[in-house]
Amino acid sequence: MMCEHGLCPNIKLHLVIISKIQIKFVKKNFMATVAIVLENEIAQYVRQLTTRQKKTVLNVIKTFAQEKKDWWDELSDEQLSAIRESETELNAGKGIPHKEVLKKLSKWL
Numbered sequence: 001m002m003c004e005h006g007l008c009p010n011i012k013l014h015l016v017i018i019s020k021i022q023i024k025f026v027k028k029n030f031m032a033t034v035a036i037v038l039e040n041e042i043a044q045y046v047r048q049l050t051t052r053q054k055k056t057v058l059n060v061i062k063t064f065a066q067e068k069k070d071w072w073d074e075l076s077d078e079q080l081s082a083i084r085e086s087e088t089e090l091n092a093g094k095g096i097p098h099k100e101v102l103k104k105l106s107k108w109l
Helices: 008-046 051-068 078-092 098-108
Strands: none
Touching: none
16 A cells, blocks of 8 residues: 555655664664773773772772663663653653553554
8 A cells, every 4th residue: 555655654664663773773883983992092091000000990990890780871861861751741641551552563463
């Protein structure tokens, strides 16, 4: 079935999903590159430290590594914004009941 713009709604949905996946891939690669740059910069400074200073830095790094990470702190600003927007909509009574969502999803699966 064609829509007025020549694409069926499912194809439009697929194109949106593909675009979002591509954006996530670019962001993920960018973040990996940033991490590598940071690791290299840290390594340059560590080489300049005395053994005593290196032991202190190692203890700090171990402390950070052992801390339990809260998934909330790992969310991007975009994700946090979407969550807050969703909460506002729910508080305004614009939510969709769980049973309704499951019914719609069952048609897709």
